[in-house]
Amino acid sequence: MAPSGLKPDEYAVYSLLFERAPLTATQMSDFLGMPLSTVLDYLKSMSDAGHLSRIRHPEDGRAVQLRLSARGMAAFRRAHDYFEVVHKQFVGSLSVPVDRVKLALEAMDDAAQNLSRAERPRARLGG
Secondary structure, three states: OHHHOOOHHHHHHHHHHHHHOOEOHHHHHHHHOOOHHHHHHHHHHHHHOOOEEEEEOOOOOOOEEEEEOHHHHHHHHHHHHHHHHHHHHHHHOOOOOHHHHHHHHHHHHHHHHHHHHOOOOOOOOOO
């Protein structure tokens, strides 16, 4: 992703704002599964680059909602165009059809979620 101007993690943050804006920083933290402090670091970089617009929250005068500025949209579109090219190349290089890969990943996700809900047996040390 480096030639696109955004790193993969940055692309995820930009993509969230592209798809779901306007959002508060807290909402972004929840969607991304990142600590709020990490999201705030991304937002500072985006703001410094002129890629972020802030608007007053319609229901909470103390809060602001965030969206990509025109410059941020241009940066996102460049990165997205690059991502699409690389994604097509990646999918084309898979040794099995992408549908089978998706099914395998879904099965792994289901298994991980089931395991996290199940009571784990306690291991006995020393014997």
